[in-house]
Amino acid sequence: MSLIPIILCGGAGSRLWPVSRESHPKPFIRLSDGQSLLQKAFLRAAALPGVEQILTVTNRDLFFKAEDEFREVNKDGIATSFICEPFGRNTAAAIAAAVEHVSQVHGPDATLLVLAADHLIADQAAFATAVEKAVELAQSGKIVTFGVRPETPETGYGYIEAEGNNVLRFIEKPSLEKAREYLTSQQFLWNSGIFCFTARAMHREMQLHCPDILAAVSECLADSRVSEGKGWTQVQLEPKSFGAVPENSIDYAVMEKCQQAAVVPCSIGWSDIGSWAALSELCKPDGHGNRVEGEALLHDVDNCYLMSRDRVIGAVGVENLIVIDTPDALLIVNRERAQDVKYIYSELKARGHEAHKLHRTVHRPWGTYTVLEEGPRFKIKRIEVKPGASLSLQMHHHRSEHWIVVSGMAKVVNGDQELFVGTNESTYIPAGHKHRLENPGVVGLVMIEVQSGEYLGEDDIVRFEDVYGRA
Template identity: 55%
Template sequence: MKVVPVIISGGAGSRLWPASRQSHPKPFLKMADGYSLIQHSVLRAASIVGAAELVTVTSKDHLFLTKDHFDELDSVVLPRTFLLEPEGRDTAAAIAAATIHAKATQGPDAILCIFPADQMIGDLAAFGSAISRAIEHAGQGRIATLGINPDRPDTAFGYIEADGEKVVRFVEKPDVETAKSYVASKRFFWNAGIFCFKAQVMLDEIALHCKEVVDAVLGSYENAAIIDGERFASIELSAKHLAVAPRISLDRAVMEKALNLAVVPCEMGWNDIGSWNAMAELIPPDESGNRIRGDVHVVDTVDTYISSDKRVIGTVGVSDLVIVDSPDALLVASRDRVQDVKKLFEGLRAAGHDAHLLHGTVHRPWGTYTVLEESEGFKIKRIEVNPGGRLSLQMHHHRSEHWVVVSGTAKIVNGDQELLLTTNQSTYIPCGHKHRLENPGNIGLVIIEVQSGEYLGEDDIVRFEDVYGRT
C-alpha cells in the first residue's frame, strides 16, 4: 500500500497578525520548541508507515521559504514534491491537484493523507493510531476524516455529526447555542480538516459533485512547468487553466455531498492555530490566568495573553486582553474579539500598508534583510546571505548604495569590478551601476547596506540575471 502524505500550506493567517504577514504567513511561525508549524506537519507526515512521497501544495511565492524550512529537518528523507499554485483557489482545487499528482506518480490506489500546515498535535501516539484507522477506511474505498472530541462549544470550527464511525452530516460553523447542543449530544466532532482516501475515489467524487474543479486542475497540471531539483521537484501549475477553477472548499464541494464517508473520533491534543486565543493555549497559565511569552512584567493583570519578541512589555490593571508586540507592529485586542483581527489585517491591505505584507525582517530565496532605519532620502538595512546564496545581477535608477561587510566573505560585482571583501571592508555602488552580492563561503554573510537617493522603494530594481527565476 503506497501512502502519500500531503501538506496544504496556504492562506495569509490574517487572524494572527502581526506575527503572520502575507509574505510570511502562519505555517512559518516558530513555536516554543523552535520548530515552525509547517515543520511540525512535515514531521507528522513523515512518521506515517508506508509513506512513499511527501507532497506540499503551496503558493509559488512561498517555494523558497517552504524549502528552507524543509531543509532544516535533516531527519526527513522522503522524496519531496512541491505543487505551486499561481493563486489560491481554496482547498478543493489544492487537494485535487495533489490527488492528480499522486495518481500519476503512485497509481490510482495510492492513499493520500491530507494535513493542513497550520495545526499542532500534542499526542503523536494518538495521532498515529487515528491515522492508521483512517488509512484502513481509505483502503476500503471510503473517504475518512479525523473528528476531534470537542471540549467546549466553539463557534470557530465546522462540526461532523456521526453514528459511531459513520458520518451523518457535515455542519458549517454554528452559533453559540447550536454549538452547545452539539457538544451536549455527544454525536458531534470538530472537523480537523485531515482526510484519507484513495486517489481514484476522490477524483471520482470531485468529478461527480464539482466537475469544474477537476477539469480545471487537470488542465493546469498537464500544462505545468516542472523543475527537478537535487532533493526536490517543483511543479508550477498553469495559471491560465487554474484560473477557471471555482473557489470552493473540499467540505462544500465533496464532503457535504458524498455518501462513502467515515470519521475516526480522536483525542490527540489537537489545536487549530486559528487565532491568538488558540496560540495562547500553547502556553501554561500563571496563577492569575496570564499566558506570557518574552520579557513581560505585570501588575494586577489577569487572564491576558502577552507576547513580545524583543521589547520589554509592562501592564498594570488590565484583564482579558491579547497583547502581541513585534519589531514593527503592536496588537492590542480584547480576548473575545480575536477573530476580528482579520478585519484589521484586511483594513491594512485595503489601505496599501506594508504591515499586512511584510515583516521588518523580509525573507528572500537567498536569505533575509531587515530595515534598521528609514527616513527621507536614506534607508539602512541589515542583509544576511545564506551560504551559497546569490542576489540577482541588478541595477537601480534612483538610488546609490554603500555596503559594509560585518561578518563572512562577500563576492561582489560592482560595475566592471569583481571584488572579494571580508569584515570591515566596503564598496560604494553608484546609481545606475550593475551589481550583485554573493556569499561564496560556508557560513552566513552579514552586511550593512546604506541606501541614498530620491526614491528608495523595493520596486526600483532592474534584474539582468537571477538564479531563482525572478524577473
C-alpha cells in the same frame, strides 16, 4: 500501498496578526519550543509508517521558506516535493493538483493523507491510530475525514453529525446554543479538515461533483514546469491556466455532496490555533492566569497574555488583555474579542500598509534582509546571504547602494567589474548599474546596505538573471 502526506500550506493568518503576515502566514509562526507549526506538521507526517515522501502545496513565494523549514527538521532525509501555486484558489484546487500529481508519479492507488500546515496535534500515538483506521477505510474506496470529539461548545468550527464511521451530514459553524446541544448529544464531531483517500477515489468524486475544477487543474498541470533539486521536486503551476481554475473549498466542492464519505472519530489533542486566545493556551499560566512569552513586569494584572521577543513589557492594573509586541507593530486586544483581530489586518490591507504583508525582517530564497531605519531618500538594511547563495543580476533605476561587509566574504558584480569584498570593506553601486551579490563562502555573509535616491520601493528592480526563476 504507499502513503503520501499532503501538507496544505497557505492562508494569510489574519487572526494572528501581527506575528502572521501575508508573506509569513500562520504555518511559519514559531512556538515556544522553537518549532514552527509547519515543521510540526512535517514531523507528524514523517513519523507515520509507510510514508515514502511528503508533498506540500504552497504559494510559490513561500517555497524557499518552506524548504528551509523542512531542512531544519528533516534529519532522516525523507523525500519532499512541492506544488507551487501562483495565487490561492482554495482547498479544492490544491487537493485536485495533489491528486493528479500523485496519480502520475505514484499511481492512482496511492493513499493521500491531507493535513493543514497550521494545525496542532498533541497526541501523536492517537493520531497514528486514527490514520491507520482512515487508511483502511480509504483503501475500500471511501473519502475519509477526521472528526474530533468536541471538548467544549466551540462556535468557530464546523461540525459533522456521525453514526460510527458513517457521515450523516456536515454542519456550518453553529450558534453557541446549538454548539451546546451538539456537545451534549455526543453524535457530533468537530470537522478537523484532515482527509484520507486514494488518488483514484478522489478523482472519481471530483469528476462527479466538480468536474470543472478537475479539468482546469489537469490542463494547468500539463502546462506547468517541473524542476528537481537534491531530495526535492517542484511543480510550478502555470499562472494563466491556473487563473481559470474555479475557486472553492473541498468541503463545498466534494465532501458535502459525497455519498462515499466516512469519518474517523478521534481524540488527538487537535486545535487549529485560530486566534491569539487559542495560541495563548499553549503557554503555562501563573497564579493570576497570566501567560508571558518574553520579558514582562506585571503589577495587579490578571488573565492576560503578553508576548514580546525584543522589548520589555510593563503592565499595571489590567485584565483579560492580549498584548503582542513585534518590531514594527503592536496589538492590544480584549481576550474575548481575539477573533476580531482580522478586522485590523483587513484595514491595513485596504490601506496598502506594508504591515499586513511584511515583517521588518523579510525572508528571501537567498537569505534575509532587515530594515534598520528609513526616511526621506534613504533606507538602511542588514542583509544576510546564505553560504553558496546569490541574489539576481539586477539593476535599480532610482537608487544607489553602498554595501559594507560586516562578516564573511562577498563576491560582487558591479557594472563591468567583478570583485571580492571582505570584512570591513565596502563598495558602491550607482543607479543604473547591473549588479549581483553572492556569498562564495561556507559561512553566512552579513552586510549593511545603505540605499539613497528619490524612490526606494522594493519594486524598483529589473532582474536579468535569477537562479530562483524570478527574472
